[in-house]
Amino acid sequence: MARALVIAGLLLIVAGIAWPLMVKLGIGRLPGDFRFQRGGFTFYFTPSSGLVISAIVSVLLWILRR
Numbered sequence: 001m002a003r004a005l006v007i008a009g010l011l012l013i014v015a016g017i018a019w020p021l022m023v024k025l026g027i028g029r030l031p032g033d034f035r036f037q038r039g040g041f042t043f044y045f046t047p048s049s050g051l052v053i054s055a056i057v058s059v060l061l062w063i064l065r066r
Contacts (some may be wrong), residue, residue, distance in 0.1 A: 027052065
């Protein structure tokens with residue numbers, strides 16, 4: 001369990017560092033991504049970007065396992 005938590009933490013750190021690059025590529029602003037703003041609150045719901053990222057990660061893991 002500890003190993004899984006460390007890996008999850010490292011993945012979150014990498015995602016946080018890569019976020020500016022992903023924004024430049026359009027991740028988070030794809031058709032099907034939603035942004036709700038009310039006053040000083042903003043909520044992002046990005047199912048399309050999540051599917052794209054999931055597909056990329058799946059392909060990378062598939063390649064690495066071969």
